[in-house]
Amino acid sequence: MRYLPLEKICKTSRHTTFYNEAGPVDGTLIIFVHGWPELGVSWRHQLACFANLGFRVIAPDMRGYGRSSLYAQHEDYAVEHIVTDMVELLDSLNAERAIWVGHDWGSPIVWSIGAHYPERCHALVNLCVPYIPQGFARANLIPLVDRTIYPEEIFPSGQWAYWDHYVADFKGAARDFEANVGAIIRGLFRRGNPDAVDAPEVTARVTNEGGFGFFIDMLRDLPLDELLITQEEHSQYVAALTRASFFGPNSWYLNDARNIAYAARAHNGGRIDLHSLFVSAAYDVTCKTAGTRLGDPMRQSCSHLTQMVIKSGHWMAQEKPVELNSVLARWLIETVPHLWPKPA
Incomplete structure (x- = not known):
C-alpha cells in the first residue's frame, strides 16, 4: 500500500500546529521538525519513504511558519514555547513517545525535547546542528568558532555574524528578506559546494558588510537548483513566507537569554541518555562539525551517540534524500x- 500525506491541524487553547501525516496510524511514530526558513514539506522525501516502510510520520509547520500560529512578540519564539508546541502535538496524536528528527533550528528543538522530556522520546535524530547543552545561543557558539578559518580580529563572531545582525537591526533584516523572498529561497536551497568548506562562509560577512544587502545581490540572478527543489516547491515556500512574513522565523534568533535559562532547567544537568544519531553534512560551512570544536559539547553530553556524515550541503533532506533515508533506516534497525514496524 502506498501512503500519501494528509493535511491535518492540532489546535489547543494556546497554539495551532498545521502538519502533514502519512503512514499507518498504528505504526511507530516519527516526527520531523524543520528549521529556518522551511516548512513541513521540506521532509517530503522522508515522509514518503518511512510511511511506506510502515511508520506513522508527521511533519509540522513550526511556530511562525506556514499555516501554524503566528505571534507578534519576539519572546513568543523562545525554544521552551516551541518544545511545548511539539509535546502538545504528540498528545494530540494519542502517543506517549516518538522518534524525533530535527534539522537546522529544528535540531535545538529536538535536542531540547530529549533533554526536558526524555519520557516522550523513543530516540533522537538531528541533522547539521549539534547539541549545545548550555543552550543554542551565540554566547555558547562563538567560543567554538574555528579561528583558523575565522580570525577573531576580522570575524569576531565567526560564521554566526548574521545572528548579530538580527539582534542589531531586526526590522532591516526582515525588510530585506521580505522584499526578495523568491531570490532568498532560490539562492539558499542549493547543493553543497565541497570547494567552499575551508573558506569563510558568507554568513560571517553580514556584520562587516552592514547587513544582508550584499548577500541578496549575490542571489538575485541565480537560477533555481531544480535538483534540490522544483519550481512548484519554490512557489510553495515563497507563498508561505510571503503570507506569514519573516518576523516569526527570524525571531527564533532573538531569545538567547531565555533559551540559556531554559537549558539550565533540563533533566540530569542536560545530559542525554537516549539513543541519538547526529548526521553532519560534509559541505555545510556554517555548521561544520568535522575537524572543529562545534560538536564537542554534544559528544561530551550524549551517552549513546552515533555520528554519521553525508556528502551534501546544509539542506541534506532535500539534496541527498536517498542517502539520508538509508542512514536513518539502517540506524533505526540496528x-x-x-521500533521497526512489523510486517503487515
Whole structure:
C-alpha cells in the first residue's frame, strides 16, 4: 500500500500546529521538525519513504511558519514555547513517545525535547546542528568558532555574524528578506559546494558588510537548483513566507537569554541518555562539525551517540534524500530494532 500525506491541524487553547501525516496510524511514530526558513514539506522525501516502510510520520509547520500560529512578540519564539508546541502535538496524536528528527533550528528543538522530556522520546535524530547543552545561543557558539578559518580580529563572531545582525537591526533584516523572498529561497536551497568548506562562509560577512544587502545581490540572478527543489516547491515556500512574513522565523534568533535559562532547567544537568544519531553534512560551512570544536559539547553530553556524515550541503533532506533515508533506516534497525514496524 502506498501512503500519501494528509493535511491535518492540532489546535489547543494556546497554539495551532498545521502538519502533514502519512503512514499507518498504528505504526511507530516519527516526527520531523524543520528549521529556518522551511516548512513541513521540506521532509517530503522522508515522509514518503518511512510511511511506506510502515511508520506513522508527521511533519509540522513550526511556530511562525506556514499555516501554524503566528505571534507578534519576539519572546513568543523562545525554544521552551516551541518544545511545548511539539509535546502538545504528540498528545494530540494519542502517543506517549516518538522518534524525533530535527534539522537546522529544528535540531535545538529536538535536542531540547530529549533533554526536558526524555519520557516522550523513543530516540533522537538531528541533522547539521549539534547539541549545545548550555543552550543554542551565540554566547555558547562563538567560543567554538574555528579561528583558523575565522580570525577573531576580522570575524569576531565567526560564521554566526548574521545572528548579530538580527539582534542589531531586526526590522532591516526582515525588510530585506521580505522584499526578495523568491531570490532568498532560490539562492539558499542549493547543493553543497565541497570547494567552499575551508573558506569563510558568507554568513560571517553580514556584520562587516552592514547587513544582508550584499548577500541578496549575490542571489538575485541565480537560477533555481531544480535538483534540490522544483519550481512548484519554490512557489510553495515563497507563498508561505510571503503570507506569514519573516518576523516569526527570524525571531527564533532573538531569545538567547531565555533559551540559556531554559537549558539550565533540563533533566540530569542536560545530559542525554537516549539513543541519538547526529548526521553532519560534509559541505555545510556554517555548521561544520568535522575537524572543529562545534560538536564537542554534544559528544561530551550524549551517552549513546552515533555520528554519521553525508556528502551534501546544509539542506541534506532535500539534496541527498536517498542517502539520508538509508542512514536513518539502517540506524533505526540496528540501534532500536524493536521500533521497526512489523510486517503487515
